[in-house]
Amino acid sequence: MRYLRLAGIFWAASAAARMEYRAAFAVSLVAAVVETAGKLFGVYLFYSNGYDLGGWRWQEALLVLGFAQLVDAFFILLFQPNLRRISEMVQDGTLDFVLLKPVDGQFWMSVQQVGVVGFPYLVTALALLLFAGSASGLPAGGWGLLGVAAVAAVLLGYAVAFLLATTSIWFVKIFNVVYFLSSMIWSAQYPVQAYARPFRLFMTFVLPVYFMTTAPAELALGRAQASWAWALFAVALGFFLLSRAFWRFALRYYSSASS
Amino acid sequence: MSALTAKMRTLLSVYYAYMLEYRAEIVFWVLGGLVPFFFMAAWSEAARQGHTAYTPGEYERYFFAVFIARQLAIVWANWTFSDWVRTGKLSFHLLQPLDPAWRILADHAAERGVRLPMLALIGLVFALLFPGALVWPGWAPLLLGLAASTLAFLLSFLVAYSVGLLSFWFEDATEIFELWYVLMLFFSGMLAPLSLYPEAVQRAVYYTPFPHLVYLPASYWSGLEPADPRGFAVLGFWALVFFAVARLLWRAGRRRFSAMGA
Amino acid sequence: MSVVVANRLSKMYQVAEKEPGLAGTLRHFVARRYKQIAAVREVSFELGEGEIVGFLGPNGAGKTTTLKMLTGLLYPTSGRAQVLGYVPHERRSGFLKQITLVMGNKAQLIWDLPVLDTLRVNAAVYEIPEVEYKKRVAQFAEMLAIEDILTQPVRKLSLGQRMKAELLASLLHHPRVLFLDEPTLGLDVNAQVAVRDFVRSYARERGATVLLTSHYMADIEALAERVILIHEGRLLFDGGLETLLDRFAPYKEVRLDLAEPAPAGAFDAFGEGVDFEGRSVRLLVTKERLTGVVAALLERFEVRDLTVDEPPLEEVIGRIFAAGAV
Numbered sequence: 001m002r003y004l005r006l007a008g009i010f011w012a013a014s015a016a017a018r019m020e021y022r023a024a025f026a027v028s029l030v031a032a033v034v035e036t037a038g039k040l041f042g043v044y045l046f047y048s049n050g051y052d053l054g055g056w057r058w059q060e061a062l063l064v065l066g067f068a069q070l071v072d073a074f075f076i077l078l079f080q081p082n083l084r085r086i087s088e089m090v091q092d093g094t095l096d097f098v099l100l101k102p103v104d105g106q107f108w109m110s111v112q113q114v115g116v117v118g119f120p121y122l123v124t125a126l127a128l129l130l131f132a133g134s135a136s137g138l139p140a141g142g143w144g145l146l147g148v149a150a151v152a153a154v155l156l157g158y159a160v161a162f163l164l165a166t167t168s169i170w171f172v173k174i175f176n177v178v179y180f181l182s183s184m185i186w187s188a189q190y191p192v193q194a195y196a197r198p199f200r201l202f203m204t205f206v207l208p209v210y211f212m213t214t215a216p217a218e219l220a221l222g223r224a225q226a227s228w229a230w231a232l233f234a235v236a237l238g239f240f241l242l243s244r245a246f247w248r249f250a251l252r253y254y255s256s257a258s259s
Numbered sequence: 260m261s262a263l264t265a266k267m268r269t270l271l272s273v274y275y276a277y278m279l280e281y282r283a284e285i286v287f288w289v290l291g292g293l294v295p296f297f298f299m300a301a302w303s304e305a306a307r308q309g310h311t312a313y314t315p316g317e318y319e320r321y322f323f324a325v326f327i328a329r330q331l332a333i334v335w336a337n338w339t340f341s342d343w344v345r346t347g348k349l350s351f352h353l354l355q356p357l358d359p360a361w362r363i364l365a366d367h368a369a370e371r372g373v374r375l376p377m378l379a380l381i382g383l384v385f386a387l388l389f390p391g392a393l394v395w396p397g398w399a400p401l402l403l404g405l406a407a408s409t410l411a412f413l414l415s416f417l418v419a420y421s422v423g424l425l426s427f428w429f430e431d432a433t434e435i436f437e438l439w440y441v442l443m444l445f446f447s448g449m450l451a452p453l454s455l456y457p458e459a460v461q462r463a464v465y466y467t468p469f470p471h472l473v474y475l476p477a478s479y480w481s482g483l484e485p486a487d488p489r490g491f492a493v494l495g496f497w498a499l500v501f502f503a504v505a506r507l508l509w510r511a512g513r514r515r516f517s518a519m520g521a
Numbered sequence: 522m523s524v525v526v527a528n529r530l531s532k533m534y535q536v537a538e539k540e541p542g543l544a545g546t547l548r549h550f551v552a553r554r555y556k557q558i559a560a561v562r563e564v565s566f567e568l569g570e571g572e573i574v575g576f577l578g579p580n581g582a583g584k585t586t587t588l589k590m591l592t593g594l595l596y597p598t599s600g601r602a603q604v605l606g607y608v609p610h611e612r613r614s615g616f617l618k619q620i621t622l623v624m625g626n627k628a629q630l631i632w633d634l635p636v637l638d639t640l641r642v643n644a645a646v647y648e649i650p651e652v653e654y655k656k657r658v659a660q661f662a663e664m665l666a667i668e669d670i671l672t673q674p675v676r677k678l679s680l681g682q683r684m685k686a687e688l689l690a691s692l693l694h695h696p697r698v699l700f701l702d703e704p705t706l707g708l709d710v711n712a713q714v715a716v717r718d719f720v721r722s723y724a725r726e727r728g729a730t731v732l733l734t735s736h737y738m739a740d741i742e743a744l745a746e747r748v749i750l751i752h753e754g755r756l757l758f759d760g761g762l763e764t765l766l767d768r769f770a771p772y773k774e775v776r777l778d779l780a781e782p783a784p785a786g787a788f789d790a791f792g793e794g795v796d797f798e799g800r801s802v803r804l805l806v807t808k809e810r811l812t813g814v815v816a817a818l819l820e821r822f823e824v825r826d827l828t829v830d831e832p833p834l835e836e837v838i839g840r841i842f843a844a845g846a847v
Binding site: 023024027028030031034035038041042045046048049050051053054117171176177179180182183184186187188190194195196198199 | 283284285287288290291292293294296297298300301303304305307308310311429432433434435437438441442444445450451455456457
């Protein structure tokens with residue numbers, strides 16, 4: 001509960017700071033709409049050229065797109081602003097202050113700030129999911145699975161991002177790590193079956209973006225019989241635990257290396 | 260003029276050293292730019308199933324060219340400038356007898372020096388993974404493509420710099436560049452070769468800079484479709500427009516900065 | 522002819538007001554209220570060639586704003602600024618090449634690169650020939666005793682080293698007018714002395730004019746013969762340091778060393794600002810009363826030692842600002 005309250009305080013303060021920038025917010029609103037329209041246009045291009053993205057109806061493909069947008073929205077909303085701070089705080093030494101606080105360090109580093117400009121993306125992502133879900137005729141059970149899978153997908157996105165951001169304890173200047181991940185999710189906006197086989201394997205086993213976009217859609221649609229989709233939950237939990245362990249390991253290094 | 264060249268030469272060498280310090284950042288930045296290859300993977304799979312006008316090899320060549328064209332046109336002048344305004348560094352640059360635009364231009368040019376070897380490496384890996392995908396385009400298309408891509412870079416730079424100058428008025432104006440970026444994403448031929456876009460869309464965006472920024476150099480290099488040299492005129496026109504915009508904003512912004520302070 | 526002229530310089534700012542809390546944030550988001558603040562009001566002064574002048578005032582008094590108007594970073598809301606015959610905010614190349622502004626709380630050095638790289642950039646920007654550039658770097662680095670750190674990345678330097686390097690970079694083009702805004706901020710005593718000595722010998726050698734703000738009175742005492750005081754944007758005083766003390770500090774500081782502890786409050790009748798610690802006592806006594814008070818003290822207490830001195834400058838200035846009037 002203390003943690004929830006802390007997060008609330010952080011977000012209110014950080015939102016207040018960001019709301020100063022009205023122009024930025026207005027622009028991000030427009031950008032989110034344009035970007036969503038553009039992504040839909042991308043899907044349209046494939047179907048209008050007669051390609052069904054590896055055996056998906058267009059409504060179902062939009063569900064995948066919706067999950068990609070959802071994870072991306074959380075990147076902009078939470079992961080990007082916070083994980084960049086790790087790099088900055090290592091650089092200017094203020095990480096020490098965080099470590100002195102009687103609060104879980106990883107939690108602190110993950111919720112300090114909120115990128116208000118991510119809200120429009122979140123809204124469009126949810127709208128997309130709702131539309132694609134009902135257009136695909138999801139049954140009640142499907143909606144339930146969709147919700148649970150969405151949580152797991154976001155958790156997985158967070159864990160992978162945090163894992164990579166933690167490496168800034170060693171390589172100070174890697175603000176772009178988060179940008180890299182966000183662009184990888186961009187490339188996973190179509191069902192993995194749409195891609196050539198080596199890419200499919202890469203997106204499943206190297207960068208687990210398959211689990212963030214295609215797998216949740218497969219679960220919700222009940223297409224998961226012959227696929228890896230159910231592994232989503234194990235993968236998400238596994239990466240989350242790994243990110244915690246790695247953070248602790250990095251801190252040990254940090255506190256023994258700094259003077 | 261020669262005084263300016265001397266200044267630029269020093270700035271270039273110093274910023275090159277600076278960018279080398281940031282090589283790990285640039286690696287991730289380059290990796291983040293690999294997105295076109297995923298579109299390539301989807302389109303070549305579509306081609307393999309016999310759905311589209313081009314062969315998988317043609318897609319591979321095209322998207323590689325798109326990747327390079329995008330890499331060469333990357334700019335962040337908006338970010339640098341607004342950072343200067345926010346941190347007050349701009350004061351130092353204003354106190355020096357050199358227009359700050361030159362500094363930021365040198366910063367970009369020097370970064371290309373660090374990025375190019377990485378691009379060469381990626382090109383090598385690509386050639387190994389997709390044997391036969393890369394073919395020599397010939398000298399003329401290569402140089403014309405380079406000219407187009409330089410012009411595209413200049414235009415992007417001027418737009419980004421103009422957006423950066425808006426920081427004189429709005430505390431966080433850099434987001435506006437996001438709009439430009441998104442439009443470029445969708446209408447520059449990264450999703451698919453522009454020739455696959457609906458006719459109406461192609462016509463609607465023809466006189467905007469977007470379809471030429473990436474597609475023009477990529478067409479020269481990949482030879483997927485005959486390149487449209489009128490793209491040079493469109494790019495040149497917009498570059499002039501944004502040059503004028505940047506000058507105007509600079510003049511007005513400086514007056515405003517002196518009125519409001521850092 | 523005056524090198525620096527400020528003629529009824531004024532600067533107004535518009536600031537947005539915001540109430541705390543979420544409601545305040547939202548209201549602020551929709552409709553903003555602004556209020557005008559005068560940072561500098563009708564300040565006039567002139568500096569002659571080669572003068573070193575201390576510019577004093579509490580935080581927010583308008584010192585930095587004035588410096589920014591004189592360097593052309595800000596243009597005045599009203600009034601006139603002139604430096605070396607130029608109008609600063611026109612930012613002519615001839616003007617920029619002859620001035621410098623050092624800000625103790627901001628850095629121009631490129632953070633991730635060795636100091637020498639920033640110096641090279643500055644040499645190019647100010648068009649200093651190679652030979653001359655090397656000569657100047659060598660000379661300044663020796664004066665500042667930082668020869669061996671020039672090849673280290675700036676982020677590895679201590680605050681003192683960084684400030685010295687900052688000074689080197691700022692003076693490389695041999696400016697004739699130096700505006701120094703808190704150049705010794707946060708430095709330890711040794712570094713403060715080094716910076717001070719450097720500024721003094723540079724100014725003497727090149728006949729440069731210096732306008733210097735500092736929180737450390739030692740800087741002012743060591744460098745400036747003349748001081749300008751501003752408070753809440755208004756000029757309070759402009760004149761010699763001695764005159765300032767005479768006019769505003771008609772006090773002497775009396776220190777006593779007693780043979781036996783005295784009861785608290787025993788000295789309140791004799792003077793102001795009593796500092797009482799066991800057997801040592803310190804008080805401020807107006808000059809007119811000085812003789813009488815000393816005689817009375819010697820009579821009333823058993824005194825081992827008694828000294829009479831000028832009060833420290835900090836205290837004097839502090840009193841002036843606390844009183845807020847001249």
